[in-house]
């Protein structure tokens with residue numbers, strides 16, 4: 001079992017209080033109306049330090065460990081997956097800068113991201129290229145004066161792009177590089193927030209989705225949009241692929257925690273409903289099939305939580321944990337889909353109605369097997385470590 005300190009338990013208590021006060025009363029109403037998370041909620045999250053949890057204190061962060069990050073994520077996602085996922089954006093950009101930025105870049109960006117002054121979004125996926133990260137095509141062409149780049153191409157599924165001040169873009173700076181992943185770089189592309197983007201150089205269109213309604217995901221078109229040279233991560237071209245890979249452990253642990261949070265919410269609601277709903281003269285919680293359904297969900301959920309904490313603990317001990325983070329992400333994603341579906345089943349027909357939140361958890365949980373590396377890719381990564389590494 002993972003070792004949680006008193007500080008971790010106190011963090012859990014305080015986030016749970018925030019979620020009960022600020023998120024739970026809003027989540028269903030907003031999700032059903034397909035409305036985004038209100039900006040005042042995002043501002044409060046920033047004030048509470050959620051965007052800079054793992055950034056060093058001298059760079060404006062809270063200096064907390066990965067376990068704390070997992071706990072905060074789990075609790076926020078228990079309220080609404082979209083809320084637990086807002087901080088993912090700042091975590092991705094921040095961990096890239098922490099791991100690969102120059103000292104000047106750390107000082108320039110991290111405090112402003114931690115405070116919420118700069119909101120960020122991750123623009124990696126393209127219409128023709130998803131899992132095969134090394135094959136990304138969007139071009140960053142150096143300007144003739146050498147002072148920056150102009151971007152040409154498309155990105156897709158860029159979640160929160162409208163509200164972001166900074167797009168963290170994986171771009172091809174050297175089209176001739178072989179192997180091709182050596183031609184990629186990461187650029188911190190600044191823009192004004194807003195649904196209009198900056199036509200014609202930067203255009204965006206929201207993608208309709210079945211869940212994850214509190215943030216919109218965008219297809220983006222770049223046609224000469226500018227980015228100064230000092231926004232090249234690490235001020236080094238050709239390092240983008242490696243820089244991104246170096247942050248995958250954090251991102252996968254955080255996604256596993258999101259899955260645990262959503263499944264936990266579904267289980268809590270199913271337990272309450274099973275005690276209240278009477279069929280054949282007794283609460284359905286007294287029918288053995290329902291009892292075992294709940295017990296099975298709880299068992300899987302706890303296993304996923306422990307895998308997530310195990311990976312977080314390994315990260316905090318400074319160990320390589322790509323395998324553990326892969327186990328946690330892959331198992332957590334599949335657990336959340338199964339558990340939310342079974343919890344919906346406990347509600348019978350009401351589970352299928354918008355009157356109860358369990359359908360939201362089920363719709364939201366389906367995305368875990370897709371983003372932050374699909375399940376198929378996770379199993380490939382795990383198999384590679386187990387079978388191919390000597």
Ligand SMILES: Cc1cc2nc3c(=O)[nH]c(=O)nc-3n(C[C@H](O)[C@H](O)[C@H](O)COP(=O)(O)OP(=O)(O)OC[C@H]3O[C@@H](n4cnc5c(N)ncnc54)[C@H](O)[C@@H]3O)c2cc1C
Nearest residue numbers: 122123124125129130131157158159370371372374376377
């Ligand atoms: C709601 C949502 C939000 C997202 N937010 C973001 C975001 O903010 N930023 C961002 O950059 N991206 C984001 N994504 C994109 C997401 O990361 C990609 O969808 C994901 O990486 C998969 O890429 P793809 O959709 O192109 O699928 P593909 O890579 O085309 O895969 C299609 C299918 O083939 C399988 N497959 C592919 N290669 C292999 C292989 N080698 N072996 C076995 N099977 C394989 C996949 O597992 C999948 O089942 C988001 C996606 C969703 C749905």
